[in-house]
Amino acid sequence: MIKKIKPILLFIILGIVLPLVGRPEGLLDIRIILLTLASAMVFLTQPAPRPTEAKEQADTDKHSFWWITAMSLLSLHVPIIEWAYFHDMVTVYAWSFPVGLGILLLSIVFRVWAIRTLGRFFTATVQIVEGHQVIQTGPYSLVRHPSYTGAYLSYIGTGIMLEAWMGLLFAIIAMGIAYYQRITAEEETLRSYFGEAYVAYAEKTKRLIPFIF
DSSP, X not given: OHHHHHHHHHHHIIIIIGGGTTOGGGGGSHXXXXXXXXXXXXXXXXXXXXXXXXXXXXXXXXXXXXXXXXXXXXXXXXXXHXXXXXXXXXXXXXXXXXXXXXXXXXXXXXHHHHHHHHGGGOOSSSOOOTTOOOOOSGGGGTBSOHHHHHHHHHHHHXXXXXXXXXXXXXXXXXXXXXXXXXXXXXXXXXXXHHTHHHHHHHHTSBSXXXXXO
């Protein structure tokens, strides 16, 4: 738990507090409070990355850890900046808050389900751990990368909740780039290690969206 406090605080400061430096009153808005709590919950339910992990796993991770980290921060910055500085933190549509919050909560539940199902095989970087298996139960029976599906949904929910439509579009593209890097590296590693077992699994499941993609 203590090991997770530092990355949680660092992510919240860089991702949420930093873009609101010029509008600190926004930190007390219920949407930002909920977003902060959601971010903390995500970090609490996943293993904390070790300081040297990305470097140690560079051959298999192919810098995808840093892609995801950078794009995650930017995908918070842009919607928050749009909401705080261009929309003056005003809510226009009555449906945006409940719909955005609902998607955000769903994303957390789905991601936690994926992390718990994968167990000790869930890591911050692309790597093969001792006794690694191809998990095909729970959310992994629906898609091959459900934790990424959950994370993707969280940025969609955030954009809708803040009514930051350009920020939402930016997050969809930015996280799409980041997860393309991660999924490409991850599936290359898994196919190399598991061979036909992973190929067969990939043939009957989609990457992120059930039955679609």
